[in-house]
Amino acid sequence: MQCRTELADTAHTGCAFGGHGLMVNGYDPVIRALAQGLDIHLNHRVTKIIQRYNKVIVCVEDGASFVADAAIVTVPLGVLKANIIKFEPELPKEKLSAIADLGVGIENKIALKFDTVFWPDVEVIGRVAPTSNACGYFLNLNKATGNPVLVCMVAGRFAYEIEKLSDEESVNFVMSQLRNMLPQATDPFRFQTVWWVDDGSMAPDVFLGSLLQVQYLVSRWGSDPNSLGSYSCDLVGKPADLYERFCAPVGSLFFAGEAACIDHSGSVHGAYSSGIAAAEDCRRRLSAQLGISAGLFQVGKAAMREEMTAEAMVPFQISRL
Known part of the structure; x- marks a missing residue:
């Protein structure tokens, strides 16, 4: 199932809250809309934040350095x-103490794009196994995007362990799991010889090289x-007021x-709504x-909204698969 909505409607539509949703076109439309008219400095890694003289x-x-009334x-x-800042x-x-006591989880993704779809038309392909590393599931993006893409979702301790591997080693491992479920899965590093001639047709005239069967991220x-x-x-045994203390100014x-x-x-919608709340508190x-x-702050905000172009308010698609 897919639904179309706009940023202005996300607080009032069932598409924004509830179960998991997949951004069909990625988050780029959202980022571009929110960034409209803002002075954004990229590649500026913050090292220190000082409060002095209001x-x-x-x-x-x-x-x-950048100076402001608030941040x-x-x-x-x-x-x-990590105390980087x-x-x-x-x-x-x-x-x-709130920062220290809140836990941080990891869920990595290994996206695999194939030449064709060889898996069943289901939302998720999962496997239960004796060891945690052999368990996992693949999200079928073909249902939402029409592209022959599977995304392996890697969580828990395995998410930490897989970061120690190279990209090729990670892909080989998850492909071995996929082949255990679907024997017809392609070997990602089985090379195909390609020949090319000037008229663009495939023929054994000039050796061009080899192509991978699978693209991956x-x-x-x-x-x-x-x-x-x-x-x-x-985390187990930690106080119940951690989130309140973390978001306090x-x-x-x-x-x-x-x-x-x-x-x-x-x-994601939690991050978005907390940003709105913090901006209002700051105002x-x-x-x-x-x-x-x-x-006066509200007038400026309203004027900014009115000046947003149609491109900035372009509807985006959320898929429930």
Whole structure:
């Protein structure tokens, strides 16, 4: 099942909340719509955040810095846990303990694109085995996108272990699991000899090379320095107020992201809604601090919405497979 919606409607439609959904065209339409009209600086890795004299100073790797009245911190929980970004003054103990006590889970994906579909027309192909490494499932993207793609979802301890392998080793392993379920699965590294002539036809005139039977992409969210994990999660025996303490503001610093969403942690819509909440909280506090009417902030927000182009508000598709 597929449904079409817009960013403006995501808080009011069943497509945005509920069970899992697949973004048919990826997240690029969402990112482009949200980025419309914003001054975004790419490739600026933050190293330090300083609060001083009612200002926030954000320092980046190349020595540059940005000064603002407030800042919203949305870096992944794994990055905060690794203490990659230094805070001056140091974050309060209740914030640090919340960061330390929230868990970080990993779920990696190995996407495999084949020449043709050879698997059954089902949403998920799974396998139960005696060992955890041999268990797993493949998501059938052909149902949602029409492309001959399977995505192996790798979670738990195996997600950590597979990051130690090369891309080729990872693909070989999951392909061996796929062949155990579907013997007709293609060997990803079985090479096919290709010949090419000037008229574009295939003929044994000029040897061009060899082509792989399978195209692939392998994620490594656990070791990626920009994420260091996939999602936040609860740990056994930890306090129940961790999410409240994590998302609580500290001076002029506000916190957002999936780990800052109490009701929908670990999800994309949780990250989105927490960002909206943090921005609204920031707006209210700045209006009081600077003595500016809150209505002025709302007027600017409304004007920005009206100026958004049709391209920015383009509907996107969510598939329930």
